[in-house]
Amino acid sequence: MAEGNGAAGDRPLSIRDVARLAGVSRQTVSRVINGEPYIKPSTEEHVRRVIEELAWRPNSAARALATARSKSIGLLVSSRSMYGPFSASGAIDEAARERGYTINSATLADTDETHIAAALDAFVAQGVDGIVVIAPQQRTLEALRRVAIRVPFMSLQWRDGPGGRVVGFDQLAGARAATRHLIELGHSRILHLAGPQDWNEAEERMRGFLAEMSAHDMPTEAPVLGDWTVDFGYDIGRRLLTRRGEFTAVFASNDQMALGVVHAATELGLQVPEDLSVVGFDDIPEAKHFTPPLTTVRQDFRVLGRHAIDVLLADIEGGPAPWPSALEMPELVVRRSTAPPPVV
Template sequence: MSEEATRGRAPSIRDVARLAGVSHQTVSRVLNHHPSIRPATKQRVLDVMAELQYTPNRAARALSTSRSRTIGILSSATTQYGPASAIAAIDAAARNAGYWVSTASIESPDSDSISAALAHLAAQGVEGLVVIAPQARVFRTLARMRIEVPYVALQTSGDPDRAISVDQIEGARLATRHLIELGHRHIYHLAGPQDWMEAEARMRGFLDEMGAHDVPMTAPILGDWSAAFGYHAGRELLTVRDFTAVFASNDQMALGVMHAAREAGLDIPRDLSIVGFDDIPDAAHFWPPLTTVRQDFAELGRRCVAVLLGDLDPNLEGVAATISPELIVRSSTSFPAF
């Protein structure tokens, strides 16, 4: 590390340039991913930056380039696994592309809360926006607003040109088809909250697949995503054992059903098969390990950023597409006992 850097002063772009043997304009081009920089020169500059632990000044770069290189995320329900995983994936993909991420949470789906969050992001000069709002009413509010930057939505928001998502309907059909192909004909569905678009899509997939196989249907049970709800719903259902399988709309509710089944002295999967949705990191360590539907959040983040960068940079082509989910078969499902 240079002598100046050891004196307590944060290293500057000129320190990097001097040690790399280039001009400060060249360092700036490296920071802004300019295509004219030779790979060897770029690597030498990056090595010096790492040695000096140099961090570019975002505000100064925004002033000098008229670009903030920041993507905004407008999000609600950030404590749930899906939205939280999507935010992390977008952040990783944006950083790989040389962008920063700024997140604003929506306290409620009303226009005042959304306007305040958008104003917060606009004040930071975001160049593009990702909307992660599972509730349909958020998009109804957004539709009445004017958004000044390119944006995409991580749910099926009604505008296919702005939406990129994992195919929730297909994921639910995969889970339901798996149970039907094992021989189950008495299947309950624990759905998510009524106002969540993903819960609605998963419920539709379940009903579509049951109908396609002419399997008798019972009304889905609306839940709240929590293991506690799954547990209490499971206890109620098990007072009358007229079913052999449960498809839960997320892994946490599936865990709650497992708890209720174990408490009732049932063996999983001999007496009851259970399928979840999401493939949270803990799902492989439930007992027994949970059969579930995996969503590729890393790919979701990559495609989301690619779509935005296609809008931000005319030299890049956006890739908008629905991502296919994957059924992960583990030990919580088997042939029905009756």
């Protein structure tokens, strides 16, 4: 009997070699290694004994032959520079590997239709079994709508995908919870520092803020459109916080802008939360170490990654869909950056 994975000359053993040495068809070996039913017990036992004697392990190519799948998933990300897309990418990669799949990842340098089509074509050429898209920007989503996606597909935070399922966090509900927290503390003059409106998350969070303010019949100042950065939060804070008394709380659309607001308030002699309450969104790892620790909205990206892979693999493997779509509920995390408004 040949030894190890080098029995066929200097090359590793293939599934065809195993089938030949076991005296069965390649399809039979495929069925055995994939645990398929309707194989005679004596045949299965014989094939497994040969596999054990050869110390053979199916590599990815052999498994692709056995299953007509590559056990790989394409992950297309339009931006890794922000905390959300970066964390979601890592969570999806971890969840895929737990299920025996590898991730082929690509980041879009340009988000026009030509570059998106080229990235998707590259995935198809690599033989991926499915594609996950993390594309928070509206311009990327519009381009994706016009591109044919030829394998099972799903997206994060995209409600209107072309036939794909959606998994994500309910941004609107998270923003409403953050706004409601400030209202329940007694704040009525709340400023929303929004993210760039080309991003779906920013749009949903702004809508949630406005909906909750309207539900409580609160006067609402037009949200300020930001760019996600701590520098913007600081600069706008330096300008707006000179209008003392016009608002007593800020709900920032992400934690970085919230940090900038806290920094600006401190420089202007305001105490957080005694003079100004501040709420963020995302619960970045540093948020609990801000001074004071930041009240924010947490998104569990590990849960998101597992759900995204569950949904996509239901399509790839033909199993029952765990759900047609899944919007996870984010969690309000109350820390020490919020308090009742100052008594005037």
